[in-house]
Amino acid sequence: MDSALTTIGLPAALGIIMLGLGLSLTIRDFTRLLSMPWTIVLILGCQIVLLPLFCFGLVLVFVTYFDLSPLLAVGMMMMAASPGGTTASLYSYLFKGNVALNISLTAINSVTAIVTLPLITGFALGYFTEGGSIGLQAGKMIQVFAVILVPVAIGMLIRAKLTSFAERMERPVKLGSSLVLVAVIIGAIAAEWENLPQYIVSVGLMVLIFNVVSLVVGYWAPRMVGTRRPEAIASCMEIGLHNTTLSMTIAITVLNSTEIAIPSAVYGVLMFFSAAIAGALLLRRDAREAEAEVAAAGG
Numbered sequence: 280m281d282s283a284l285t286t287i288g289l290p291a292a293l294g295i296i297m298l299g300l301g302l303s304l305t306i307r308d309f310t311r312l313l314s315m316p317w318t319i320v321l322i323l324g325c326q327i328v329l330l331p332l333f334c335f336g337l338v339l340v341f342v343t344y345f346d347l348s349p350l351l352a353v354g355m356m357m358m359a360a361s362p363g364g365t366t367a368s369l370y371s372y373l374f375k376g377n378v379a380l381n382i383s384l385t386a387i388n389s390v391t392a393i394v395t396l397p398l399i400t401g402f403a404l405g406y407f408t409e410g411g412s413i414g415l416q417a418g419k420m421i422q423v424f425a426v427i428l429v430p431v432a433i434g435m436l437i438r439a440k441l442t443s444f445a446e447r448m449e450r451p452v453k454l455g456s457s458l459v460l461v462a463v464i465i466g467a468i469a470a471e472w473e474n475l476p477q478y479i480v481s482v483g484l485m486v487l488i489f490n491v492v493s494l495v496v497g498y499w500a501p502r503m504v505g506t507r508r509p510e511a512i513a514s515c516m517e518i519g520l521h522n523t524t525l526s527m528t529i530a531i532t533v534l535n536s537t538e539i540a541i542p543s544a545v546y547g548v549l550m551f552f553s554a555a556i557a558g559a560l561l562l563r564r565d566a567r568e569a570e571a572e573v574a575a576a577g578g
Contacts, residue, residue, distance in 0.1 A: 356407075
C-alpha cells in the first residue's frame with residue numbers, strides 16, 4: 280500500500296510515539312536494571328529467544344497443516360520479534376505490577392530490537408519466501424534503526440536538558456501519536472477491507488494461541504524462580520503486549536507489504552482484551568491468596 284497515510288503517517292506516528300517514550304526516560308531508568316539482573320535476564324530471555332522460537336514452531340504447524348501464506352508467516356515472526364509495547368506500563372499499573380520494571384524493560388527492549396527484529400525478520404523472509412525477495416537490504420535496516428533509535432535519543436536529550444518542558448509535553452505527545460496511529464490503522468484496514476475476514480480466519484487462532492502463551496510464560500516463568508508478584512505481573516504485561524506499531528510500520532513502509540502487517544494488526548487489537556482478562560484473573564488470584572492468609576492467621 281503506497282498511500283501517503285501509511286508511507287508518511289505511520290512512520291510519523293511511530294516516531295512521535297518513540298519520541299514520547301524518550302521524553303519519559305532518563306539514564307536512571309537503565310540503572311534500575313542493576314538491582315534485579317537475573318530477573319531482567321530471565322524476562323528478556325523469554326521475550327527475545329524462547330517466544331520467537333515457540334512462534335516459529337507454531338508458524339510451521341500452520342504452514343504445514345493450514346496452508347498459511349509465506350507473507351503471513353513472516354508477519355507472525357516479525358510480530359513475535361517486536362519488543363514490549365509502551366502500554367505495558369499502563370496495564371502493569373492497573374493490575375499492581377512493578378511499573379518501574381516495565382519502563383526499564385521497554386527501554387532496553389526498544390534498544391535490543393534494533394538488532395534482533397531485523398535479524399529475525401530477515402531469517403523469516405529467507406526461510407518462508409524462498410530467498411527473501413523482499414529482504415532487508417542494508418539501507419532498509421538503517422531505516423528501521425533510525426525510525427526506532429533516533430526519536431528515543433532525541434526525547435531523552437530533551438528531557439535531560441529541558442526537564443520541565445519534557446514533563447509537560449509527555450501527555451500531548453502521547454495523545455497526538457495515538458490519534459495519528461488510529462487514523463493510520465483505520466486507513467490500512469480500509470485498504471484491505473475485502474481481504475480482512477480471510478486474514479482473521481488465517482491468523483486469528485494462531486495469534487490467539489501465541490498471545491495466551493506469551494501472557495502465561497510472562498507471568499509464570501519469573502514466578503517459578505521465586506520472583507515477587509509485582510515483578511511477575513510486569514513481566515506478564517511486557518511480554519504479552521507487543522509494540523505492534525513498530526512491526527506494522529516496518530511491514531508497510533519498509534517491506535511494502537500490507538499482508539505482512541496483518542498478524543500485527545490482529546494481535547494489536549486482541550492483546551488489549553486478553554491482557555485485561557489476564558490482569559483481572561491475577562487480581563482475583565491475589566485476592567484469594569490474601570483471604571487465605573487472613574484465614575490461616577485467624578485459625
